Amino acid sequence: MAGTTLPKGSPVALVLASGSRDPHFVPDPDRFDRDREHNEHLGFGGGIHSCFSAPLARPEAHIALTQLAHRLRNPRLVAGPPPCRASPGLRGPRHLLVEIDGVSPA
Known part of the structure; x- marks a missing residue:
C-alpha cells in the first residue's frame, strides 16, 4: 500500500475522518x-x-439548509475556530455556536 508492504494478517483500520x-x-x-x-x-x-x-x-437537505441560510439574519460565529472532536474516527466541530439577529418569516 503506497509503497509499503503490509505483512499478511496485519490489522488495517479504515478511518472515515481521513x-x-x-x-x-x-x-x-x-x-x-x-x-x-x-x-x-x-x-x-x-x-x-x-x-x-x-x-x-440529498435534495431535501440542500433545500432545507438553503432556506434556513436565507432566513437567518446576520449569522456569525460566537468564537472561532470551533473546537474539533478528538475522535480519530469522525471529523468536525464538537459544536458550532452561532449568533443571529433574527429569523425572517418564510
Missing part, C-alpha cells in the same frame, strides 16, 4: 468548500451498501 483529505486529490483539504468537486464522501455508504434514500435525502 476521507477526502488527500492533498494530491483534494486541493486545500483543510478549507471548507461546499462546492468542492469530487466530494465523494462515505456518508451514504457505497456499492451494495449504498443508502436507498440518498437520492431523496
Whole structure:
C-alpha cells in the first residue's frame, strides 16, 4: 500500500475522518468548500451498501439548509475556530455556536 508492504494478517483500520483529505486529490483539504468537486464522501455508504434514500435525502437537505441560510439574519460565529472532536474516527466541530439577529418569516 503506497509503497509499503503490509505483512499478511496485519490489522488495517479504515478511518472515515481521513476521507477526502488527500492533498494530491483534494486541493486545500483543510478549507471548507461546499462546492468542492469530487466530494465523494462515505456518508451514504457505497456499492451494495449504498443508502436507498440518498437520492431523496440529498435534495431535501440542500433545500432545507438553503432556506434556513436565507432566513437567518446576520449569522456569525460566537468564537472561532470551533473546537474539533478528538475522535480519530469522525471529523468536525464538537459544536458550532452561532449568533443571529433574527429569523425572517418564510
